Amino acid sequence: MAALKMGARLKSTVCSGEIMVVMAPDTEVEMSCGGAAMVDAGESVTPSGEVHPDHAVGVVMGKRYIDEAETLEVLCVKAGDGSLAANGTLLLQKDTKKLPKTD
Amino acid sequence: MNVMMLLEMASAAFPERLAFTDGSTGVSFTYQQLFDAARLRAGTIQASGASRLVKLDVSNLGTPLSLFASAWAGVPYVPLNYRLTDAEIKALLARVTPAYLITDAERVAELGATDDVNAASTQSFLDDTQHDHGIEDPWAMDPEDIAVLLFTSGTTGEPKAAVLRHKHLVSYILGSVEFAGAQDSDAALVCVPPYHIAGIAAIMSSVYSGRHVVQLPNFTAEAWIELARKYKISTAFVVPTMLARIVECLEAEGVSDAQMPHLSSLSYGGGKMPLSVIEKAMTLFPDTDFSNAYGLTETSSTICVLGPEEHRQAAAASTDTERRRLVSVGRPLPGxxxxxxxxxxxxxxxxxxxxxxxxxxxxxxxxxxxxxxxxxxxxxxxxxxxxxxxxxxxxxxxxxDDVIVRGGENLSPGEIEDVMLTHPAVADVAVVGVPSEKWGEAVAAAVVAKPGAEIEVAELQDFVKDRLRSSRVPELIQVWKELPYNETGKLLRRVVRTELGKPAQN
Incomplete structure (x- = not known):
């Protein structure tokens, strides 16, 4: 485990899911997807193994996910079958407020 | 964090959708084509050894390609104002070397003549056959890396280069745009210049929402109206002076409505919108949502928005306080x-x-x-x-800095201008401070009359006196044919001040 860095990109080891860290707490966090620890997106790991049934709702590209305390926020940049969790607790999908188009 | 990620997501979600069309030629990029081209050009930029990618040209397909390819290559993108003089351009270029310069064919030889500038024409930059080694590595994800260097318009002194890092631009997009929020049929008409922050924001927010962008390189109201109808444009951004010309042009056509049924949203910003222009526009575009956006280069574009519902409420309001909101820039974005x-x-x-x-x-x-x-x-x-x-x-x-200090009292030009604009004969006005022996600074105004109307100086002074304290009444009022604006609709107050401050006219 290590502190997450803003802007870091992580990938799932059990599905095609990938995320980018938008906001991170100072404390150490283990990010998981589909119940398995995520790895740096630069690592050459091909997804294998099973998505844990309790972590199988999936991640949707373009959606943002936050923890209960709202100190951790990630953006899904590639969709996958696994659900995101921080230190074992599932993240929540963040509702985005619809804004008027300005540019 | 990298703005290339925005394009990666868009090209994965809708590879075949049209991303950009050059409105002057009709040629297009799909999202996948833009992504693939960015990979090739990133290789070209890296191989050149340049530390900056400079683009000196009107809006075209090379504009989004330059932004994304430089992000992938890891060098800042520097769009320059092609309306500057040759000497000004050379001075700015010298500040961003070693540079890979993309410009129109006529300028390549001269600007590329120095060792530290590698110049290519926009056409050759766009031509796939000129680029053979695409980059293999992914782009860097360091949020602190610089994405864009943007020279501010520099109304005083030497232009400053605002530094926009990937974290600023990505934060802006994530905070204000819904991914894949656009419909397949949506199209945005972009007419702000590529070296303006609104031009850069338009590229990124359209890409992230999956909206087709139609580029209008040289704004005229006639061309804007033609493209808006031809491409069934659904969303557009204009500066106030552009909207004023569009309104005039539609009035000259003699139509009672703009006949752009697809235009669901029209946003504006970059300068003060005269109340008369926005009111007319809302009549001509009855089914269009209007938004007023306020932002700066240094804030990665929009920070405040007055939304469509707020426009309608203000327009229909009975009290002055609520009605005045029509000229407000709204409330801050989340975050x-x-x-x-x-x-x-x-x-x-x-x-x-x-x-x-x-x-x-x-x-x-x-x-x-x-x-x-x-x-x-x-x-x-x-x-x-x-x-x-x-x-x-x-x-x-x-x-x-525009505050007028008259005999120790601080006066806001905006307050006086707002009052003068309500006079039935006044179309436009600029209030400035001019040197005065008695007061330090005196209030002076340049006014433009509405077509067919005549302005009587003493009567206009009385009009202000009836509504504001006497210290705010302009001692000098000149009637001008038009006020000086730059191409993005910013009033050149300095020019007004110099002209009104000439001793012979006092």
Whole structure:
């Protein structure tokens, strides 16, 4: 485990899911997807193994996910079958407020 | 964090959708084509050894390609104003070398003649056969890397290069745009120049929402109207002077409505919108949502928005306070905070004027070679003057430096201009301070008459006197044919001041 860095990109080891860290707490966090620890997106790991049934709702590209305390926020940049969790607790999908188009 | 990620997501979600069309030629990129081209050009840029990618040209397909390819290559993108003089362009170019320069064919030989500038024509940059080694590595994800260097218009002194890092631009997009929010049939008409922050924001927000962009390189109201109808444009951004010309042009056509049934949203910003123009526009575009956006280069574009519903409420309101909201720039975006402070740095109460301070993830407030002007608590002084009403609506009152100091009293040009604009014969007005032996500065105004109307100076002075304190009545009023604006609709107040301050005319 290590502190997450803003802007870091992580990938799932059990599905095609990938995320980018938008906001991170100072404390150490283990990010998981589909119940398995995520790895740096630069690592050459091909997804294998099973998505844990309790972590199988999936991640949707373009959606943002936050923890209960709202100190951790990630953006899904590639969709996958696994659900995101921080230190074992599932993240929540963040509702985005619809804004008027300005540019 | 990297703006290339925005394009990666869009090209994965809708590879075949049209991304950009050059409205002057009709040629297009799909999202996949733009992504693939960015990979090839990133290789070209890296192989050149350049530390900056400079684009000196009108809007075309090379514009989004330059932005994304440079992000992938890991070098800052520097769009330059092609309307500057040759000497000004060379001076700016010398500040961003070694550079890979993309420009129109006529300029390649001259500007590429120095060792540290590798120049290519936009056409050859766009031509796939000129680029053979695409980059294999993914782009860097360091949020601190610089994405864009943007020279601010520099109304005083040497232009400053605002530093926009990937974290600022990505934060802005994530905070304000819904991924894949656009419909397949949506199209945006982009007519702001590529070297303007609104032009850069338009590229990124359209890409992230999956919206087709139609580019209009050289704005004329006629061309804008033609493209809007031809491409069934659904969303567009204009500066106030552009909207004024579009309204005039539609009135000349003699139509009672703009006949753009697809135009669901029209946003504007970049200068003060005259109440008469927005009111006419809302009549000509009855089914269009209007939004007013306020932002700066240093804040990665929009920080405040007056939305469509607020426009309609203000237009239909019976009280002056509510009606005045039509000329407000609305309320801050989520994640953005605004404060108004007096000269001593203390926050002022609602309704009082002062300098606008802003804080948020998208705020850069940093200039190359000069460092950050953000204070320890994260606040950026915009140098814009403004006030908040008691519901948090922001009103712009010009630049903080534009304040007229008359006999020790601080006067806001905006307040006087607002009153003068309500006079039935006045189409446009600029109020400035001119040197005065008696007062230090005296209030002076340049006014433009409405077509067919005549302005009587003494009568206009009385009109102001009836509505404001006597210190605010312009001692000098000149009637001009038009006021000087730059191409992005910014009033050149300095020019007005110089002209009105000429001794022979006092």
């Amino acid at each position: 953005v905070e605004i404060e108004i402070r007096d000269e001593d740095g203390h926050q002022v109460s609602a309704g009082e004027r002062g300098e606008i301070y802003v804080r948020g993830e998208q705020v850069s407030g940093e200039y190359e070679g000069r460092g950050s002007v953000i204070d320890s608590a994260g606040w950026f002084p915009t140098r814009d003057a403004g006030s908040l009403d008691d519901e948090g609506y922001l009103f712009l009152e010009g630049r903080a």
